[in-house]
Amino acid sequence: MEPLFGVVLGLMLAVASPAHDSCTCATNKWAVCAQDSPGNCTCRLAGSDHPVDCSTLTSKCFLMKAEMTPLKEKRLWRPPQGVSDSDGIYNPDCEDSGVFKARQCNQSSTCWCVNTAGVRRSEKGGSSLSCSELVRTRWIYIELTHKRSSSAFAVPAVAKALTQLFESRYKLRPKYIAAIKYDPPLIQIRLDQNKKPRWDVDIADVAYYFEKDVNNDSVFPSNSKLTVSVNGDALAIEKLWIYYVDEKPPEFSMRQLAAGIGAVVTVVLLTAGIGIAVLLVLRWLRTRTYNKFECKEMREIKAPSLE
Numbered sequence: 001m002e003p004l005f006g007v008v009l010g011l012m013l014a015v016a017s018p019a020h021d022s023c024t025c026a027t028n029k030w031a032v033c034a035q036d037s038p039g040n041c042t043c044r045l046a047g048s049d050h051p052v053d054c055s056t057l058t059s060k061c062f063l064m065k066a067e068m069t070p071l072k073e074k075r076l077w078r079p080p081q082g083v084s085d086s087d088g089i090y091n092p093d094c095e096d097s098g099v100f101k102a103r104q105c106n107q108s109s110t111c112w113c114v115n116t117a118g119v120r121r122s123e124k125g126g127s128s129l130s131c132s133e134l135v136r137t138r139w140i141y142i143e144l145t146h147k148r149s150s151s152a153f154a155v156p157a158v159a160k161a162l163t164q165l166f167e168s169r170y171k172l173r174p175k176y177i178a179a180i181k182y183d184p185p186l187i188q189i190r191l192d193q194n195k196k197p198r199w200d201v202d203i204a205d206v207a208y209y210f211e212k213d214v215n216n217d218s219v220f221p222s223n224s225k226l227t228v229s230v231n232g233d234a235l236a237i238e239k240l241w242i243y244y245v246d247e248k249p250p251e252f253s254m255r256q257l258a259a260g261i262g263a264v265v266t267v268v269l270l271t272a273g274i275g276i277a278v279l280l281v282l283r284w285l286r287t288r289t290y291n292k293f294e295c296k297e298m299r300e301i302k303a304p305s306l307e
Contacts (some may be wrong), residue, residue: 025054029221030066050098056171057201059098060118060208063219065091092118102131115246117204122251139178139245140207142189144214147236154231155182161230162189169226170206185238207242214240 023041025031113122113131178192213226
C-alpha cells in the first residue's frame with residue numbers, strides 16, 4: 001500500500017509542479033504573479049495594484065512606473081549602459097487604462113506635456129502648467145545598424161525577418177509596419193498607427209519593448225532573449241535610434257528657437273570677424289614686405305649714380 005501511495009503522491013506533485021511554474025508573466029518580468037486556484041494565475045504590476053494582461057504587451061507608462069519601483073532585486077536587471085531619453089527616466093502618472101496622462105510632473109513640481117509615447121512635447125513649467133489634451137504619436141521611425149556579416153543580406157529577406165519579429169514577439173500586426181528600407185548596414189523601419197483599436201498593441205509600447213531588447217534590458221523574462229535571424233544567419237543589431245512624430249507639432253515656444261538661432265548667429269559672426277582680421281593682417285604683412293623690397297631696389301639703383 002505504501003509504494004502505491006508514493007506513486008500517487010509523485011504523480012500529484014508532477015502535475016502540480018508545472019502549474020506552479022507556469023504562474024509567470026510571459027511579457028513582463030516585473031509582474032508579480034500568484035496562483036489563486038488551480039489553473040488560475042493572477043499577475044499584478046510590481047509596486048502597484050494594476051492587473052497585468054500577460055497575453056499582450058504592458059503599456060509603456062506602467063513599465064516606466066515599475067522601473068522606478070525601488071526593489072533591490074529589480075535594480076540588478078538594469079545594466080549600467082542602459083539608454084534613456086534626454087530628460088531621463090521619470091515616475092509617470094498613468095490613467096487606469098495604462099496610457100500616459102497629458103501632464104507629467106516630478107517631485108520638484110516641475111511639469112511638462114507629453115504625447116502618448118510619454119515623450120516631452122512642451123517646455124517645462126510650474127505646477128500651474130496646463131496640457132489640454134494627450135496628443136497621439138502616430139508615426140515612429142526606427143533606425144538601426146547591424147554588425148558586418150560574412151554574407152550580404154537580401155533586402156526582401158531583411159524586411160520579412162523584421163516583420164515576423166514584430167508580429168511574433170511584440171504582437172504588432174503587419175499593417176502597422178508602413179515601410180522597411182535597407183541600405184547596409186542601415187535599416188529604417190516606419191511604424192504608422194492612426195488610431196489604436198482596443199485589441200491592438202500601441203506602436204509606442206512596441207518601440208519601447210524593442211529598445212529595451214536591443215539595450216540588453218529586456219522586459220521579457222530572462223529566458224526570452226532577442227534573436228533576429230535572416231535566412232538562418234544572425235542579424236546582430238549594433239546601434240539604435242528612435243524618433244517619435246505626433247499628430248500635432250510640439251508646443252515648444254519661440255524663445256528656445258530664438259536662443260538657438262542667436263547662438264548660431266554669434267558663432268558665425270565671430271568666425272567671420274576672425275577671418276577678416278586674419279586677411280587684414282596677411283594683407284598688411286604682404287604690403288610691408290613689398291615696401292621693404294621696393295626701398296631696397298631703389299637704394300641699389302641710386303648707389304652707382306653717387307659715384
